Amino acid sequence: MVSTPDSLPQPGQPQTRLRAAVIGAGYWGPNLARNFKSGPDWELAAIVDMDLARAQKIAGPLGDVPVYPGLAELLDSTEVDAVAIATPARTHHVVALQALEAGKHVLVEKPLAASRELGLQMVDLAADRGLTLMADHTYCYTPAALKIRQLVADGELGDILFIDSVRINLGLVQPDVDVFWDLAPHDLSVIDFIMPGGLRPDTVAAHGADPLGTGKSCVGHLTFALPNNAMAHINVNWLSPTKIRRMVIGGSKRTLVWDDLNPQQRLSVYDRGVNFEKVSTTPAQRTAQAISYRLGDTWSPALPEKEALGLMVAEFAASIREGRPSRTSGAAGLRVLNVLEAASRSLADNGEQSFVAHGNVQLEGIR
Amino acid sequence: MVSTPDSLPQPGQPQTRLRAAVIGAGYWGPNLARNFKSGPDWELAAIVDMDLARAQKIAGPLGDVPVYPGLAELLDSTEVDAVAIATPARTHHVVALQALEAGKHVLVEKPLAASRELGLQMVDLAADRGLTLMADHTYCYTPAALKIRQLVADGELGDILFIDSVRINLGLVQPDVDVFWDLAPHDLSVIDFIMPGGLRPDTVAAHGADPLGTGKSCVGHLTFALPNNAMAHINVNWLSPTKIRRMVIGGSKRTLVWDDLNPQQRLSVYDRGVNFEKVSTTPAQRTAQAISYRLGDTWSPALPEKEALGLMVAEFAASIREGRPSRTSGAAGLRVLNVLEAASRSLADNGEQSFVAHGNVQLEGIR
Amino acid sequence: MVSTPDSLPQPGQPQTRLRAAVIGAGYWGPNLARNFKSGPDWELAAIVDMDLARAQKIAGPLGDVPVYPGLAELLDSTEVDAVAIATPARTHHVVALQALEAGKHVLVEKPLAASRELGLQMVDLAADRGLTLMADHTYCYTPAALKIRQLVADGELGDILFIDSVRINLGLVQPDVDVFWDLAPHDLSVIDFIMPGGLRPDTVAAHGADPLGTGKSCVGHLTFALPNNAMAHINVNWLSPTKIRRMVIGGSKRTLVWDDLNPQQRLSVYDRGVNFEKVSTTPAQRTAQAISYRLGDTWSPALPEKEALGLMVAEFAASIREGRPSRTSGAAGLRVLNVLEAASRSLADNGEQSFVAHGNVQLEGIR
Amino acid sequence: MVSTPDSLPQPGQPQTRLRAAVIGAGYWGPNLARNFKSGPDWELAAIVDMDLARAQKIAGPLGDVPVYPGLAELLDSTEVDAVAIATPARTHHVVALQALEAGKHVLVEKPLAASRELGLQMVDLAADRGLTLMADHTYCYTPAALKIRQLVADGELGDILFIDSVRINLGLVQPDVDVFWDLAPHDLSVIDFIMPGGLRPDTVAAHGADPLGTGKSCVGHLTFALPNNAMAHINVNWLSPTKIRRMVIGGSKRTLVWDDLNPQQRLSVYDRGVNFEKVSTTPAQRTAQAISYRLGDTWSPALPEKEALGLMVAEFAASIREGRPSRTSGAAGLRVLNVLEAASRSLADNGEQSFVAHGNVQLEGIR
Structure with missing residues (x-):
């Protein structure tokens, strides 16, 4: 028989969808965007990329999602619960701290940061603010x-x-x-x-x-x-x-x-x-x-x-809603x-x- | 096209066959004996094992080859050019030195010896006596x-x-x-x-x-x-x-x-x-x-x-006849x-x- | 070295693109549409499907290509050089005859028709009109x-x-x-x-x-x-x-x-x-x-x-331009x-x- | 767990061994001889081949088993319970009839005979005499x-x-x-x-x-x-x-x-x-x-x-002792x-x- 990973959050009937923005429209961002769009837990609120044309290329087919050139512009313009960071690794720290400071839950593509020291700051800040910091350990x-x-x-x-x-x-x-x-x-x-x-x-x-x-x-x-x-x-x-x-x-x-x-x-x-x-x-x-x-x-x-990514974004939502560390938490990313x-x-x-x-x-x- | 390893010694018409004894009738000895028996370069002169019944079990089907309980008995009784040692590794050194002292060329199952020090003595002695010491690196x-x-x-x-x-x-x-x-x-x-x-x-x-x-x-x-x-x-x-x-x-x-x-x-x-x-x-x-x-x-x-073993015993014969190190010489075993x-x-x-x-x-x- | 199938038509600089419509927005149509859209030889002029919502679902992400509910509506409204038929097999014959009668080159998903008799009519009509009839033998x-x-x-x-x-x-x-x-x-x-x-x-x-x-x-x-x-x-x-x-x-x-x-x-x-x-x-x-x-x-x-489909639509264009049977012609489909x-x-x-x-x-x- | 084919006859303590002769010392005969020799049910009584040297080549290593140039000579000289026929397919019929007439149980290499007609005669004769006729369907x-x-x-x-x-x-x-x-x-x-x-x-x-x-x-x-x-x-x-x-x-x-x-x-x-x-x-x-x-x-x-052959010769013995058709009976060979x-x-x-x-x-x- 097919075993179902039934202890994972299953698609339910959430009262309201959480709103997420994807930061970075390069290689991995489009995959994240597609999964935030298609799952029952999330509303894809925005795509952020310095290169607006690149952001638009993803945003268009997904239903003309709004695009912004930077995190600041996003935060100024629209309300989101969480951001998913798919920028180059060396920028994860800066973007994540900015988002956590703004009270947003954060998902970060692997590796969590460019160094242990920077990753530790991210984990500490998320802990201080009581926010979810999750590592996108897709596998x-x-x-x-x-x-x-x-x-x-x-x-x-x-x-x-x-x-x-x-x-x-x-x-x-x-x-x-x-x-x-x-x-x-x-x-x-x-x-x-x-x-x-x-x-x-x-x-x-x-x-x-x-x-x-x-x-x-x-x-x-x-x-x-x-x-x-x-x-x-x-x-x-x-x-x-x-x-x-x-x-x-x-x-x-x-x-x-x-x-x-x-x-x-x-x-x-x-x-x-x-x-x-x-x-x-x-x-x-x-x-x-x-x-x-x-x-x-x-x-x-x-x-x-x-699809692994679909299960991953569902776990991101569940960890936020239940106020618990995700299965691939910031601490896991730090390890x-x-x-x-x-x-x-x-x-x-x-x-x-x-x-x-x-x-x-x-x-x-x-x- | 099938490439032939043509720089290896090919079966030729040797004037006289070299005479070999196999020491050790356990796991590997029978394979060596069979190849000394079947190739054109060698005459299988004897099987040596403390357990004479075990030696006989190999010797019988190969044409009632003589058996001896030890190297000393072999050397006393019959003339051989070379011995192939397939005893437990810890005994390689003793048997090889005895054979080299008696002026016999020596083939040794891997590993050459139980330690570098012992292997070095074997290599040195073979060099001193101008004898072939070859490692049975079958692969x-x-x-x-x-x-x-x-x-x-x-x-x-x-x-x-x-x-x-x-x-x-x-x-x-x-x-x-x-x-x-x-x-x-x-x-x-x-x-x-x-x-x-x-x-x-x-x-x-x-x-x-x-x-x-x-x-x-x-x-x-x-x-x-x-x-x-x-x-x-x-x-x-x-x-x-x-x-x-x-x-x-x-x-x-x-x-x-x-x-x-x-x-x-x-x-x-x-x-x-x-x-x-x-x-x-x-x-x-x-x-x-x-x-x-x-x-x-x-x-x-x-x-x-x-069969690798057939090519190996042919190389053993060639290295003896040509007075050159074999392709898997004692020095190789030492390395x-x-x-x-x-x-x-x-x-x-x-x-x-x-x-x-x-x-x-x-x-x-x-x- | 990688061999290129160099006798196939290579992407060139065509003076003008040919205009194609895809008929049928089910399983295979979207793949055809995507390849007509992306290659250098074609302009994707329309998507046709009785179910306009289904047609629109393909047409939107490809740049808001016009959609029509039927071949007649297409022919009334816009100029095309060719149609690609990806409707159920039993309808290939009717649609192809209608398109050929209107002077359009035709590409048909396999099998060419639901019977030899019907396929023969299609081949004959294309021959009469001097039009390309090509079988989409993708493999x-x-x-x-x-x-x-x-x-x-x-x-x-x-x-x-x-x-x-x-x-x-x-x-x-x-x-x-x-x-x-x-x-x-x-x-x-x-x-x-x-x-x-x-x-x-x-x-x-x-x-x-x-x-x-x-x-x-x-x-x-x-x-x-x-x-x-x-x-x-x-x-x-x-x-x-x-x-x-x-x-x-x-x-x-x-x-x-x-x-x-x-x-x-x-x-x-x-x-x-x-x-x-x-x-x-x-x-x-x-x-x-x-x-x-x-x-x-x-x-x-x-x-x-x-991608096979990209090479296939290029061959469709080449066979039209050069007035020759395609490599997988209607006659091949008939065989x-x-x-x-x-x-x-x-x-x-x-x-x-x-x-x-x-x-x-x-x-x-x-x- | 390893499943044992436990409904097959298991090696037991038979009162007396059955005596078998192998007819034919070509490709398959040596394998049969080796298995009759090594199992607990059988005594390998003889090897039969027109080419006595070929027969001797098998018989020697197996403990100097007697050799005979033909079935008649075998039957004249020694008592056997069964014969295993590994001669060319066109001779299976003649040899099997001769052995059955002499009251011997018969094992025949595949195919049972060169034609259905000949195979049927073999099956009928075995049935008449109440003897085991078994097909060597090794697989x-x-x-x-x-x-x-x-x-x-x-x-x-x-x-x-x-x-x-x-x-x-x-x-x-x-x-x-x-x-x-x-x-x-x-x-x-x-x-x-x-x-x-x-x-x-x-x-x-x-x-x-x-x-x-x-x-x-x-x-x-x-x-x-x-x-x-x-x-x-x-x-x-x-x-x-x-x-x-x-x-x-x-x-x-x-x-x-x-x-x-x-x-x-x-x-x-x-x-x-x-x-x-x-x-x-x-x-x-x-x-x-x-x-x-x-x-x-x-x-x-x-x-x-x-080894399949070992299980096969054990089944041959069991079918004789129990007076029942073997699992790969002459009838199976006939089918x-x-x-x-x-x-x-x-x-x-x-x-x-x-x-x-x-x-x-x-x-x-x-x-």
């Missing part, structure tokens, strides 16, 4: 990731033994960020989403290479420990002629493979593994006696055909930044373990 | 690896940008070695074989995990630099329910994927990649202007159906040990870069 | 099909030995047509497109099944002879839980596989096959002596990323109908070979 | 086929809607038989094995091609009806550069795909399909209202790693011949439906 709202989160939470995989995520393809060499900052936020946000305790490694080690001399890493490997002596590894690569999007989550009971480029079998759950009984004898005996293998069935759960910054430091230090700054406990309750 | 003699070596040497891939090798499956947790020592020798020996300068990283970093508490790493990642700012990464894993044997070799001209579990298309050569012209302007301009993409054809060379030992140190040091001891230049000419 | 304009046509024409595959086309998935059981009429036109039009002499079998045999009792075949197999003792087989199926879109074209020199659901390797050309020399000895000797196998490389040509009708007769006759009516030779020169 | 004893038979019998697939079997590769053009007789027995024997009522079509239609002029079909398609308006299709091809071994069994509840070349997921069971409720309204309404789709999970049962002969007639008649002779009801109880 977390795919039916596959929602199913994985549920399986992990239900204990179907047992203890997590390892996570291995590969995200490689022939990609654009980005002008401002390296391959870690470009691609790894996807993997990190999903790990944050599915691990019961979130993404909280003490240290990370990053290894990269720039064989073309572009001035930044184009190939990268990131490793860090997970609870209970498990480990995570993320491989990102802009130079691979073959495209792979695959995450393996090895568990003590079952192992799950998410192959996002195989629409016919995106998730496979293997009831196979190694059983290792810890018995109190000598190491040699223990090893010899206590290992066995399971070779059970494979199961591929059916997934509902739902991803924490790891990315530590990765950059490790990279500069030739792969040495780099401590991940986690901030203070206050953050926990915030949204 | 190097597969048609796929021979083809890759040729393509790299011919410049078909251009400069190597990255190598990524994944060797994971539900594997036996070994009693005496961790997953690095069990599986990575295959990847390392192939990299040594195909890289024009061999396997000579200055440092390596290893990250592993033992989530089942077996007392050794069951999941591992190894990274090291390759010449010209390229990097290599090896992923080994005993706990994966899916089996993957794939090496990607990214080049500036083309990228090659070796998928050893896809017999219908083991090698794929992608004429795709990123072109990056280094031009002498500001970094921002350079990045913006000089990157382009190639999306060319994919080509899968036909490979001859030849693999160098990296494995450094990996173990890195693992103990929490992933810190660990220097690889390379020994002295004298080694170069030896066989 | 023929995919980069894959264009490449195949070129490879066949260049003799790269040698003589065609067999064609096997599988088009199966969990599909809509159509209310009015069986699985042959729903799916096989795609395969038949491609075979017509790539075979040098087009689709001209003398007879066809069809076998089908209706295991759910829907009143029409849901599973079907169609076989017919190709020139030189070769054969074609088409498998269509609405009840398959796995989706396959694969055509194999076996040739005496090479064999090509088109796997349309594998975007990373859509075309594979295998330089493998059986060589059979016909020698003038006894049959037994001949068989024993003259068969050999080739096991050569596999090659996957890169394909340009072009597909000829086979479908014969298939239906064979199906009714329990799979007996059914003659394919080919009409008279006059048809050849027409457009 | 039926693979863990995959055993699992499929069990799933069908348990009703897990619901009613069978269609069976589609593809068995294509670059194969040897056989000197004496066409591609139907060479490859289709595998598919037919499996269909006989898994269909509750066995393989009993009233008619079959065969379409083939000989594009190389070898004098026999090298490409073939076979279709026939299954109970309840379902249909079967078998595609065999010697000229395909890609190898496919795939059988799809579409059911009203679930659909199963057996991909024999994918060892990591040989069987996939899709809980997907079309639901069609037959309601007593007008056809148009019925179609519109009553069709729905299921898109459920996919399940890949784990299969035990057992396969019935279809092959009808296919040959259909082929000669240009694909016309050809009646399948089924013989008389007496056959049912025989073994």
